[in-house]
Amino acid sequence: MDIAKVISALDSDLRREILKILAENSYTVLEVKSRLKSKGFDVKYRETVYRAIEKLVDAELVEKYYVKEKGLCYKLSLTRMTIEITKESLDIVK
Numbered sequence: 001m002d003i004a005k006v007i008s009a010l011d012s013d014l015r016r017e018i019l020k021i022l023a024e025n026s027y028t029v030l031e032v033k034s035r036l037k038s039k040g041f042d043v044k045y046r047e048t049v050y051r052a053i054e055k056l057v058d059a060e061l062v063e064k065y066y067v068k069e070k071g072l073c074y075k076l077s078l079t080r081m082t083i084e085i086t087k088e089s090l091d092i093v094k
Contacts (some may be wrong), residue, residue, distance in 0.1 A: 001060045003083065009059035015052050017041060019076065022062060026075035029053060 009015055014036070021027065021035045033049045043049055053074055056062040063077040 005059040006061065006081070006083070009055050009061055012052065012055075014041065014043070014048075015056055018049070018052055018056065019061065022074055022076045023079070026065075026073045028070055028073055032074070 017036060017039065018032055021032055027035070029046055029050050032053065033043055033046055036043045036049065053062060053064075057064055057074070061077060062074050064072055064074050067073050
């Protein structure tokens with residue numbers, strides 16, 4: 001896991017809220033978009049949510065997988081992470 005990618009991925013209110021949503025359950029992009037709207041986020045486009053989730057996938061904070069009935073779904077890949085700034089290391093708890 002690349003510490004720079006993790007920090008970059010966490011530098012967004014939208015992406016942090018998506019992590020909170022995915023901590024509840026796994027969802028499709030449209031389901032995440034719907035939950036964001038219900039929490040007051042003004043997200044107009046599915047692509048905005050998709051790009052935010054893909055940045056979290058690239059940082060290895062979220063995993064994607066296919067479910068036959070629903071399509072592509074996303075889930076949290078870890079529940080806790082500690083960043084040690086002086087050593088530039090991550091301690092991950094799954």
